[in-house]
Amino acid sequence: MDFIEYLFLQKILYKKKESIYVSKQCFLGKRRNPIGNKTKASEISSSSESSIWNEYKQFDVNGNGSLTDDIDLLSNDSLTSLGQKLGIISDGTIGATKQSEQTGDCYLLSSLNALSETSWGKEAIDNAIKSDGQGGYNVTFYNADGELEQITVSSDELSANPEKYSSCDVDIKIIEVAAEKFYAAHADEEAYSFKNADNPLTEGLMEGKTSLAYMLTGSEGHVLQLKSVKIDKRIPKSALASDRDKLTNDSLTEALLNIASSSDQYASMCSFKKPGLFDQIFGNPNIVADHGYSISSVLQNSSGGIEAVVLKNPWDSSKEIIMPFNDFKSRIMYFVSHNKNDIF
Numbered sequence: 002m003d004f005i006e007y008l009f010l011q012k013i014l015y016k017k018k019e020s021i022y023v024s025k026q027c028f029l030g031k032r033r034n035p036i037g038n039k040t041k042a043s044e045i046s047s048s049s050e051s052s053i054w055n056e057y058k059q060f061d062v063n064g065n066g067s068l069t070d071d072i073d074l075l076s077n078d079s080l081t082s083l084g085q086k087l088g089i090i091s092d093g094t095i096g097a098t099k100q101s102e103q104t105g106d107c108y109l110l111s112s113l114n115a116l117s118e119t120s121w122g123k124e125a126i127d128n129a130i131k132s133d134g135q136g137g138y139n140v141t142f143y144n145a146d147g148e149l150e151q152i153t154v155s156s157d158e159l160s161a162n163p164e165k166y167s168s169c170d171v172d173i174k175i176i177e178v179a180a181e182k183f184y185a186a187h188a189d190e191e192a193y194s195f196k197n198a199d200n201p202l203t204e205g206l207m208e209g210k211t212s213l214a215y216m217l218t219g220s221e222g223h224v225l226q227l228k229s230v231k232i233d234k235r236i237p238k239s240a241l242a243s244d245r246d247k248l249t250n251d252s253l254t255e256a257l258l259n260i261a262s263s264s265d266q267y268a269s270m271c272s273f274k275k276p277g278l279f280d281q282i283f284g285n286p287n288i289v290a291d292h293g294y295s296i297s298s299v300l301q302n303s304s305g306g307i308e309a310v311v312l313k314n315p316w317d318s319s320k321e322i323i324m325p326f327n328d329f330k331s332r333i334m335y336f337v338s339h340n341k342n343d344i345f
Contacts, residue, residue, distance in 0.1 A: 096170035097319035103165050108205040108270075109180060110167065110315035111293035112213040115268040118297055121341045122268050125217045130175055140179035142216040143345065145192040145239070152179040152186075167315075177202060180213060195235040207270045207293055208242040208337045214268060219345030225252050225336040227274070248336060256338060257307055257326075261299040267338045269296040271312075274334040284328050289314075297321060 098110045116122030133139050136156035144150050158178050159171065166177045184201035187193040192210055197203045206212050208222040215221055224245035232241070246252055260267050275290040295318070297311040310329045312322040 096173070097317065098173055098315045099168045099317055100315045101164060101166055101168070104177075104200070105203040106177065106180075106205065107293035107315050108207050109177065109202065109213045110173070110318075111270045111295045111313075112207050112268070113173065113176060114295035114297075114313050114315060114318050115270050115339070116214060116217065118295070119265050119268050119341065121265075121344065122218070125344070126172070126176075129217055130172060138175050138179075140175060142179070142183050143219050144183075144187065144216075145190065145210040147219065147345070150183070152182050154178045154182070176213070180216070183216070184211075191237050192239045194237060195233070195240065206236070206240060207272075208245075209240045211240050214339045218339065220268075220339040220343040222337040222339045222343075223256075225256060227334045230274075230334050242337070248333065250330060253330065253333065253336065254307065256336060257299045257310065260296065260338070261301050261307070264298055266341050269336065269338040270294065271296060271333055271337070272335045273332040276332060280328070280331055284332065285322070285324060287314075287322065288324065288328075288332060294322075 098114055100107060100110055113126070116126060129141050131139050131141075133153060137159070138154045140152045140154060141149055142152060154175050159174060166174045181202045184193060184196050184205075185198075188196060188198055188201070196205065196211075207214070208224050209215065210221060212222065221242040221244065224242050225248040226245060227248045256269075260269060270293055272293055273288055273290055276284050276288075292314075294312045294314055297313050299307060300309040300311065300323070302308045307326045309323050309325050312324055314320070314322060
């Protein structure tokens with residue numbers, strides 16, 4: 002099956018800007034797209050995909066701004082590369098996450114973002130997603146017993162319920178659909194018993210054997226948690242990481258300095274408590290309580306102290322949030338870090 006047939010079978014209509022759609026016919030310049038226009042060089046070059054179009058504008062053999070009618074001029078490798086850059090075919094890497102408003106899977110997307118900040122996390126993601134040769138993908142996860150399981154995500158599943166999953170590149174959606182199916186398949190097991198049976202993606206952990214980091218790498222994570230924060234009684238002990246300590250200024254500072262000195266070693270996430278009066282007045286209003294964030298980096302001052310923590314919100318991880326360390330300390334209630342040395 003060539004790439005054109007693959008796109009057609011998945012019924013992909015990928016929208017980058019209001020006026021840009023890509024489908025089987027739009028690739029070939031033979032049909033009108035859903036808004037009534039052919040895909041023109043002028044349309045693409047005015048979008049954020051101008052650099053991609055520049056690589057492929059040699060195919061404009063008609064000289065009229067449309068892609069060539071001769072499919073033989075477009076090699077499978079070229080089409081695959083273009084599809085990967087447009088985010089409509091898996092390349093095993095994670096782009097910016099844009100979490101769906103319908104699904105509370107910030108825990109999963111924050112883990113995915115944190116892993117994608119490290120070389121070993123990127124490798125784990127790439128190794129987990131493989132084409133099944135039929136327009137879908139096979140995704141490999143570790144179950145709670147440390148055994149590998151393969152979940153198949155079909156092309157129909159990828160095109161269904163677009164508002165339920167993240168609006169971003171296809172690799173993220175593949176992981177979300179696969180994780181949903183994986184959680185549903187293990188719903189009767191103790192470690193997964195706290196999951197929502199009707200919507201397994203909603204609510205989850207960034208630690209332990211049900212976390213995405215564990216499912217991809219085998220790392221349960223090291224947890225720092227405020228003493229005042231109570232663990233939900235629905236969550237069984239078997240779902241929690243065993244390596245956990247109290248969150249104090251000293252333990253938090255040590256953990257963040259480890260990230261600062263060796264950022265590729267750790268994939269870290271956190272969540273925050275509701276702001277007190279001082280934070281409501283002077284703190285960052287964009288920091289949401291009880292919501293998962295990934296830690297992108299830790300900034301230090303000239304004396305080696307911690308200046309700020311750089312966060313990414315899965316609502317839109319293309320934007321970095323630079324949070325001063327004092328604000329971070331006053332709001333954080335939960336921190337988890339997955340170490341490269343702990344992976345399978």
